[in-house]
Amino acid sequence: MPHRQPGPALVVGDVAHAPKTGTIEPVERRGLLTPILVGLVLLSFNLRPAAVSVGPVLEEVRDGLGMSAAAAGLLTSLPVIAFAVLGALAPASARRFGPHRVTFVALLAAAAGLLGRALVDHQAAFLALSLLALGGMAMANVLIPSLVKRHYPDRLGTLTSVYTTALAVGLTSAFVLTVPIAEAFGSWRAGLGAWAVLALVAAVPWIGLVRHDAPDPAAPVSARIVRFGDVARTRLGWAMALFFGLQSMQAYAIFGWFATLWRDNGFSPAVAGALVGVVAGISIPLSAWVPRLVARPGEQRAVLFAVMLMYPVAYLGLVVAPHSLAVLWALVLGAGTTTFPMVLTLIGLRAATPEGTAALSSFTQSVGYLLAAVGPFGVGVLHDVSGGWTVPLVALAVLVLPMLVLGTYVARVNYVEDQLAA
Numbered sequence: 001m002p003h004r005q006p007g008p009a010l011v012v013g014d015v016a017h018a019p020k021t022g023t024i025e026p027v028e029r030r031g032l033l034t035p036i037l038v039g040l041v042l043l044s045f046n047l048r049p050a051a052v053s054v055g056p057v058l059e060e061v062r063d064g065l066g067m068s069a070a071a072a073g074l075l076t077s078l079p080v081i082a083f084a085v086l087g088a089l090a091p092a093s094a095r096r097f098g099p100h101r102v103t104f105v106a107l108l109a110a111a112a113g114l115l116g117r118a119l120v121d122h123q124a125a126f127l128a129l130s131l132l133a134l135g136g137m138a139m140a141n142v143l144i145p146s147l148v149k150r151h152y153p154d155r156l157g158t159l160t161s162v163y164t165t166a167l168a169v170g171l172t173s174a175f176v177l178t179v180p181i182a183e184a185f186g187s188w189r190a191g192l193g194a195w196a197v198l199a200l201v202a203a204v205p206w207i208g209l210v211r212h213d214a215p216d217p218a219a220p221v222s223a224r225i226v227r228f229g230d231v232a233r234t235r236l237g238w239a240m241a242l243f244f245g246l247q248s249m250q251a252y253a254i255f256g257w258f259a260t261l262w263r264d265n266g267f268s269p270a271v272a273g274a275l276v277g278v279v280a281g282i283s284i285p286l287s288a289w290v291p292r293l294v295a296r297p298g299e300q301r302a303v304l305f306a307v308m309l310m311y312p313v314a315y316l317g318l319v320v321a322p323h324s325l326a327v328l329w330a331l332v333l334g335a336g337t338t339t340f341p342m343v344l345t346l347i348g349l350r351a352a353t354p355e356g357t358a359a360l361s362s363f364t365q366s367v368g369y370l371l372a373a374v375g376p377f378g379v380g381v382l383h384d385v386s387g388g389w390t391v392p393l394v395a396l397a398v399l400v401l402p403m404l405v406l407g408t409y410v411a412r413v414n415y416v417e418d419q420l421a422a
Helices: 030-045 057-066 069-097 100-119 123-151 156-185 188-213 235-263 267-285 291-295 301-306 312-320 324-338 341-347 356-371 374-386 390-399 400-410 416-421
Strands: 010-012 015-016
Touching: 010 341, 015 312, 015 374, 030 100, 030 123, 030 156, 030 188, 057 069, 057 123, 057 156, 057 188, 057 356, 069 100, 069 123, 069 356, 100 188, 123 156, 123 341, 123 356, 156 267, 156 291, 156 341, 188 390, 235 267, 235 324, 235 341, 235 356, 235 374, 235 390, 267 291, 267 324, 267 341, 291 301, 291 324, 301 312, 301 324, 301 341, 301 400, 312 324, 312 390, 341 356, 341 400, 356 374, 356 416, 390 400
Parallel strands: none
Antiparallel strands: 010 015
């Protein structure tokens, strides 16, 4: 008879009683509380600027580097490539070198890439350094749920709220501040390079945290380490990946196309961009609240459904009244995008150990981001073929249906380790 993994955590309210096996370092180790919390917040703030700060100054970048349309298209695709491919390397790297060391190096790589691309004069070098920055953030993005699981197993909902709120603030800041910084210093290079400084600041707390990757002879050892390929053999892994991919598809379509949608409906470029900023901004307060609700037993399905149904409501509204009620629909869309912190919370809840969380996070995000790439491409094709926005909006609304089905499954109390041991 195979050796069965001891039962996973029991969740009561926001408290997850961690299993006694596995390399979990709970928050009761008070010396870790402040550095870990500060490190997680600063890390989360820096997870998106590398990906989204180029967009607001893309035309200036193209002019400054003589960048071709093909190279610009590749540049806008690099985030998906990095998060899907390089993020898959994070669990194995963390097992070999330690999650804190990998996170520290990932931040240094992000800072080097962000600074380097602001200084170079050739498009090939700009693309390569962008990939370096995005690769660092992709690996950190995968590891952060497992770091929360490792250090805060009894406060998954609360800590997920903290770091997803910081992530939303970083995302919105990159959208809003890149252009003003560039204008203040008279160059798009300053607008992009400023984010390298923040990445270096974020790396500081991790200098002291790398020592916690040293083996602890007194620490219990998991019966089995869950790996990327193991998760691929579970129903839960595929359900999480498809759920993540579908919600990311919605977000990529919104942030990629909806400024154009609002411009086509009579708004100036500045106002259309501000409306997209409203979509991103409303996720900040909601990210501080929704993960806590998702972490409560008995409420996960209701919260998932309530948030996901915001999408078809907003899409129908944009078909009927895209101009007169634009602010309302932007707010409703922003509420729908909080499916992202919800799925990050579920990653922590659907694995019993930090190693399992890292593997589930890696598989979920790698497969999910590949699926998400279809979103903006598909919306663009449907818009060109139909000559308007009604067909793309209806298509996005229809894609909420499989999200609801998958949400029903992933909301059940289930653990990837148990499916492997069955």
